[in-house]
Amino acid sequence: MTRIASRVSQLHGEGALAVYSRAKELERQGRSIIHLELGEPDFHPAAPVVDALRNAVAAGRDRYCSTRGLPALRAAIADYLQRTRGLDVAAEQVLVAPGCKMALSLAMMALIEPGDEVLFPDPSFPIYPSFTRGLGATAVPYGLEEKNKFQPDPDEIARKITPPTTVLIFNSPNNPTGTVFSDAVLEKLAGLATKHDLWVLADEIYARILFSGEYKSIWSLAGMAERTVIVDGFSKSFAMTGWRLGYAVAPVEVIEAMDLLVLNTFTCAAEFTQVAAIEALGDSTNAVEAMVAEYRKRRDQFVAGLNKIPGFRCQAPDGAFYAWVNIENTGLSAEEVQKLLLEEAGVAGIAGAAFGQGGKNYLRFSLVSARNLLAEALERIHRVSLHWRAAVSR
Ligand SMILES: Cc1ncc(COP(=O)(O)O)c(C=O)c1O
Incomplete structure (x- = not known):
């Protein structure tokens, strides 16, 4: 049947x-x-980005291309993360995908086994628990409560970590609360991830839309670059929602696993949008x-x-x-x-x-x-x- x-x-x-x-x-x-x-x-998107797209199509940049993303874009993303977030990232640690959401789901497919427990913030982007369950794992919420100014409570997270827990997901600034996780919280989350050998999946799609201070990524904390996967993209920061372009930053072995998933599914993100994205990252018009x-x-x-x-x-x-x-x-x-x-x-x-x-x-x-x-x-x-x-x- x-x-x-x-x-x-x-x-x-x-x-x-x-x-x-x-x-x-x-x-x-x-x-x-x-x-x-x-x-x-x-x-x-800014006019030079639209021009770059038009020129890329006119120049025949409409072919299948590298599964991990154009080398020039991967290098530009690494450079952008250094400039805007102070992150030490190599181009080999970047993979381009059609949208942050696709980068997120590739990362989840690469890291989550059936039977795992995955911690995610409540409230948050509904795809985290949905896709976790789709992979046969259990989604375990931790609260973002008004009485804590919508910051997570690391003690609650610690209590919810069990032997099957493998991944801690968070999103800062958070959709829907707008909370930027404090430095103290990030330190504690990093401590928990290290102690319990967890992957951290940091959705940084809103990192540029910040109303004060500098963005701090958990990737930059001691020992975290080897257990963190950042997902981000062009939809929000560069107003390119329909262009469907995002990326993941991760240890090379995770990028390799995700690359195999790309090869087995969508092959590559469109070449011309990737060319224009390099222009967006340069942001010549501020x-x-x-x-x-x-x-x-x-x-x-x-x-x-x-x-x-x-x-x-x-x-x-x-x-x-x-x-x-x-x-x-x-x-x-x-x-x-x-x-x-x-x-x-x-x-x-x-x-x-x-x-x-x-x-x-x-x-x-x-x-x-x-x-x-x-x-x-x-x-x-x-x-x-x-x-x-x-x-x-x-
Ligand atoms: C937290 C979060 N992550 C990811 C996305 C999706 O981004 P993209 O359009 O690049 O797939 C959104 C969109 O609303 C979001 O709020």
């Missing part, structure tokens, strides 16, 4: 896409919707700095406004481009608030359970719309808050 492999039933989808579909349906009915549901920048400055303004404006809405409570994120709002004082569930906002106010945000159980009293808004739209969204939310205002003042 024909059947679908059982691993697929272990996977789940992304909540943002369901809200997006409903929002699009409302738009088709003529409703005005402010889209704050997807993690997709409203910026586009596009990243300008984009982060704009995100900072949006954050300041939107978080201040959200905190004025009865029943809402929001800490300012230190990085990434999300507002993570506690709604428990509204007396409604996050799903009810999500629905009211979308159906009555035309504001699309996501109920936090899409990011794990730890998100059940929260909503996530992406700061990916212009400030005038964010101001309009605040006004609309304020209007709809009539539905729960009475409950808050009781």
